[in-house]
Amino acid sequence: MRRAALALAIASSGALRLAAQQPDVAARLNGRVPAEVVPAVAGVAASAASRGLPVEPLIQKAIEGGAKGRPAQQVIAAVRALADQLGAASGALRSGGFDHADADLVEGGAYALGAGLSVRQVQHLARASRPPYEPALTLRVAGTLAALGVPPKNTLDLVEGLINAGRSPSDLLDLPSEVQAGVARGATPAQAADGLARAAAHAPGSGPPGGVPPGQAKGHGNPHKP
């Protein structure tokens, strides 16, 4: 009986929260999207919220569609597709050990999935992103690389290789523009990514972040020490 009461209380809480969110979504969409889009997106947002998914990207997508003058059905379809991606990302992260993935991470996962990475690749990259790398950022970079045409496997190798080499998160952010530069010089996205992965593996000082480079377990002193 107690369990039933608790379940009902939690369900009531969720229902009340959803009810409270409805006017918020509608208020933000009114006048910015075709009228028929408002209830449809509010429904999608309510469903997403009930599953613990971030709602803000859905609202943004609807606003984007409205601003671009897209037809109502196309806006609704885009919002639904994004909701599906967020749900898939959330599920992938949860089954990958991220029980309490925050909105940024779920959005990053959805972005990567939308760009063509698989669920397993998203899980793998999220797990590989130990500090100082943020999993959400890693997934967004990987998603952008995939969007640039780098095959998912090469994307995985490049990003993970850079992390294992102990390069900075700033270097991670530079990857898409470096791939673009390689493509501008005539390489395919895969070739550009492979070249960058090889360079990262052989870069001086490469090694796991905060760790000891392979083969140097016994220190020989700091060569830069005066």
Place this chain on the structure above:
Amino acid sequence: MTQAYHQLVKRLLDGELSLSDLPPELRAEGAEALRLLGAVDRTPVLLPLQLDARVMAEVRRRARSPVRRAWRRLVEPRDVELRLRVRPWVVWGGALAAAATVALLLAWPPASPGRIRPVRVAARDSVYVRFVLYAPGAKQVAVAGTFNQWDQNAARLVRLGADGIWTITLALPQGQHQYAFVVDGQRWVPDPAAPGIDDGFGRRNSVVAVTAHGARTL
């Protein structure tokens, strides 16, 4: 000045024990306590005969005041009998509603100027990002994206001379943003200098990552 007497001395003062019942080390203390008690002036206090009459006259005068009567009516406690006949499901329903309210209060996010993402990230440091587009035939160019709710009137670029180069510098919150240029209020154009991704509407958005170290065309 107060003095804490031993428990046995207190019983002596209460008449429960005699001085000889006390252990030798307490007898001096007991004798002193008895001496002080005996010195207390126990003469009965005689009140003047008119006192009762004066007090009662004052009480009657106050009781007659209409303001006081009204005030008393308002604040005096009264016995109110309330009879309710409730069915068990009503009790359970009330209990569940109360539980739901508590759960709601516990789960509700803290009040903030807003729950939308831009407000949250705006609390972080912003970074100035320069947008440039080469559009020689354009009469008007704007940039719209997730950072300005896709409002094509929020950030209009400025033409640099007659070369067709349009530019604007915006302070963007840290994070990843999608955007596009809007040429002449109609044509949505991705940034040719930035990676693009499918926008879900059959076109492409450009992507920029803003970090504390600057912006990358992510």
